[in-house]
Amino acid sequence: xxxxxxxxxxxxxxxxxxxxxxxxxxxxxxxxxxxxxxxxxxxxxxxxxxxxxxxxxxxxxxxxxxxxxxxxxxxxxxxxxxxxxxxxxxxxxxxxxxxxxxxxxxxxxxxxxxxxxxxxxxxxxxxxxxxxxxxxxxxxxxxxxxxxxxxxxxxxxxxxxxxxxxxxxxxxxxxxxxxxxxxxxxxxxxxxxxxxxxxxxxxxxxxxxxxxxxxxxxxxxxxxxxxxxxxxxxxxxxxxxxxxxxxxxxxxxxxxxxxxxxxxxxxxxxxxxxxxxxxxxxxxxxxxxxxxxxxxxxxxxxxxxxxxxxxxxxxxxxxxxxxxxxxxxxxxxxxxxxxxxxxxxxxxxxxxxxxxxxx
Amino acid sequence: xxxxxxxxxxxxxxxxxxxxxxxxxxxxxxxxxxxxxxxxxxxxxxxxxxxxxxxxxxxxxxxxxxxxxxxxxxxxxxxxxxxxxxxxxxxxxxxxxxxxxxxxxxxxxxxxxxxxxxxxxxxxxxxxxxxxxxxxxxxxxxxxxxxxxxxxxxxxxxxxxxxxxxxxxxxxxxxxxxxxxxxxxxxxxxxxxxxxxxxxxxxxxxxxxxxxxxxxxxxxxxxxxxxxxxxxxxxxxxxxxxxxxxxxxxxxxxxxxxxxxxxxxxxxxxxxxxxxxxxxxxxxxxxxxxxxxxxxxxx
Numbered sequence: 001x002x003x004x005x006x007x008x009x010x011x012x013x014x015x016x017x018x019x020x021x022x023x024x025x026x027x028x029x030x031x032x033x034x035x036x037x038x039x040x041x042x043x044x045x046x047x048x049x050x051x052x053x054x055x056x057x058x059x060x061x062x063x064x065x066x067x068x069x070x071x072x073x074x075x076x077x078x079x080x081x082x083x084x085x086x087x088x089x090x091x092x093x094x095x096x097x098x099x100x101x102x103x104x105x106x107x108x109x110x111x112x113x114x115x116x117x118x119x120x121x122x123x124x125x126x127x128x129x130x131x132x133x134x135x136x137x138x139x140x141x142x143x144x145x146x147x148x149x150x151x152x153x154x155x156x157x158x159x160x161x162x163x164x165x166x167x168x169x170x171x172x173x174x175x176x177x178x179x180x181x182x183x184x185x186x187x188x189x190x191x192x193x194x195x196x197x198x199x200x201x202x203x204x205x206x207x208x209x210x211x212x213x214x215x216x217x218x219x220x221x222x223x224x225x226x227x228x229x230x231x232x233x234x235x236x237x238x239x240x241x242x243x244x245x246x247x248x249x250x251x252x253x254x255x256x257x258x259x260x261x262x263x264x265x266x267x268x269x270x271x272x273x274x275x276x277x278x279x280x281x282x283x284x285x286x287x288x289x290x291x292x293x294x295x296x297x298x299x300x301x302x303x304x305x306x307x308x309x310x311x312x313x314x315x316x317x318x319x320x321x322x323x324x325x326x327x328x329x330x331x332x333x334x335x336x337x338x339x340x341x342x343x344x345x346x347x348x349x350x351x352x353x354x355x356x357x358x359x
Numbered sequence: 360x361x362x363x364x365x366x367x368x369x370x371x372x373x374x375x376x377x378x379x380x381x382x383x384x385x386x387x388x389x390x391x392x393x394x395x396x397x398x399x400x401x402x403x404x405x406x407x408x409x410x411x412x413x414x415x416x417x418x419x420x421x422x423x424x425x426x427x428x429x430x431x432x433x434x435x436x437x438x439x440x441x442x443x444x445x446x447x448x449x450x451x452x453x454x455x456x457x458x459x460x461x462x463x464x465x466x467x468x469x470x471x472x473x474x475x476x477x478x479x480x481x482x483x484x485x486x487x488x489x490x491x492x493x494x495x496x497x498x499x500x501x502x503x504x505x506x507x508x509x510x511x512x513x514x515x516x517x518x519x520x521x522x523x524x525x526x527x528x529x530x531x532x533x534x535x536x537x538x539x540x541x542x543x544x545x546x547x548x549x550x551x552x553x554x555x556x557x558x559x560x561x562x563x564x565x566x567x568x569x570x571x572x573x574x575x576x577x578x579x580x581x582x583x584x585x586x587x588x589x590x591x592x593x594x595x596x597x598x599x600x601x602x603x604x605x606x607x608x609x610x611x612x613x614x615x616x617x618x619x620x621x622x623x624x625x626x627x628x629x630x631x632x633x634x635x636x637x638x639x640x641x642x643x644x645x646x647x648x649x650x651x652x653x654x655x656x657x658x
């Protein structure tokens with residue numbers, strides 16, 4: 001039996017890649033320039049888990065941005081919901097683990113439906129602003145903490161006695177790595193399946209030309225809501241993984257900048273491409289961590305103040321890389337493989353174009 | 360009653376800053392279709408430019424008033440020049456690629472905040488102003504801080520000047536026509552691109568004024584101040600109707616007042632939530648905002 005090229009690229013390659021990644025915690029080697037510590041040390045594994053998790057979160061964002069053409073500035077709201085609500089249920093309300101998870105997912109699903117329904121009344125840039133506003137409301141709620149659940153700026157450490165013991169403590173960093181990897185694989189295959197389903201094809205058609213979809217007698221808004229709800233619910237699940245990985249919740253995930261960093265990851269990797277988004281998330285997280293280490297290294301300390309300051313701020317460098325990619329390489333890293341076909345941002349353009357232009 | 364009066368004036372002061380930011384955002388969006396995240400950077404250029412020059416350029420000036428005024432003027436000039444350069448260098452090469460323009464401004468905003476944090480640190484800097492600005496005047500039994508009047512008067516003056524510019528000058532006419540229908544203006548042989556740089560410069564100056572006033576209002580400046588003001592300005596722009604200066608002014612007043620009243624009479628934070636709720640309601644009822652300008656919903 002010969003496998004079709006499609007089966008190979010859709011199933012075989014991802015399985016091989018994720019399978020290979022699963023063996024990383026078993027490697028005892030030390031790669032000096034790449035990591036500070038041996039690969040199987042908790043420090044390196046924690047960084048790698050974060051990379052995989054952000055790869056998955058970037059992919060959930062790409063589902064609405066790259067595949068459906070919805071530019072949201074409020075994706076962080078759903079991630080933060082996963083991070084906080086699961087933790088609040090476990091730590092503040094003393095629920096046990098699984099009911100908390102199920103409750104969080106149910107709330108995320110309902111909230112995504114309600115807010116998506118309202119925000120999708122407008123499209124393009126107005127949609128971006130409305131989602132930003134809702135996320136801001138969530139951030140204010142988490143900060144002001146009217147019910148004494150989130151503990152505001154202190155953050156909320158998880159009650160570890162209620163968490164599955166396999167995910168608690170530094171000896172179990174390996175398991176957390178596998179959890180992050182499993183989550184990435186699940187999101188990857190769900191996105192694969194979703195964008196290939198018949199609604200998924202309509203999402204992509206909406207991205208390319210919404211009016212044409214309307215002319216065909218379909219209602220774009222209902223389909224956009226589907227993509228929004230799926231993406232947001234997956235994001236909330238990612239939030240729960242985040243809570244387990246970091247053992248609690250902090251306000252950083254509620255900030256509008258959190259969504260913007262996801263946007264940076266997706267664009268750097270390549271919008272509208274599964275591997276691109278994942279790669280963007282992994283690269284960004286890795287660089288964000290390593291650039292700080294480089295900034296503190298002895299070579300940099302010798303530099304004059306003017307040069308040292310930007311290097312010590314990873315976000316400055318990453319922001320600059322991002323601008324260069326937007327201007328010179330709109331397909332992102334994945335676009336390098338597209339060989340002249342329109343890819344990445346060029347394909348999303350039509351979806352965000354203001355009406356005044358088409359009038 | 361005196362509390363109510365104080366809240367009203369403070370709310371108007373806050374609304375004044377929202378309006379200064381929103382007016383530029385709204386014009387830029389109306390004319391060019393760019394949601395300008397870099398507006399946060401313009402605010403920061405204004406506030407840090409003023410703070411820095413009052414420490415390093417005009418530190419010899421003895422009169423606190425003049426020192427503040429001169430450094431503010433330099434801050435505004437920096438804001439305008441910076442904004443014009445952003446348009447020329449980053450926005451213009453991406454002409455008619457809206458999403459990429461938006462993304463570039465997002466990247467610029469993030470990188471700029473990081474740069475300012477790197478150079479001057481994340482801590483708040485004390486903003487030097489003439490002492491009488493922080494004294495209070497008693498009106499109707501309320502102790503009103505004097506700076507509120509400056510904020511309201513400045514925003515009023517900017518609103519007046521902008522309207523005068525838009526209605527009475529040739530460039531104002533081109534900008535208004537461009538907001539209505541850019542293709543038509545181009546078809547008439549007018550180079551709209553000059554107007555693009557101009558609205559960026561105007562927006563940059565207005566945002567820098569907001570930066571200076573935020574330094575006065577909060578008595579300190581920090582690298583993230585621009586971002587937090589920007590988000591409420593976005594809400595003001597959507598509620599007011601994209602592309603409409605009058606709509607922005609009305610929405611800024613409403614948002615500022617509602618925020619102050621509810622943060623006081625209900626509890627802190629509720630005001631911010633109510634404002635978001637207001638946005639949701641406005642969008643449900645009128646997807647194009649109060650003023651119902653060109654954009655917002657797909658036809």
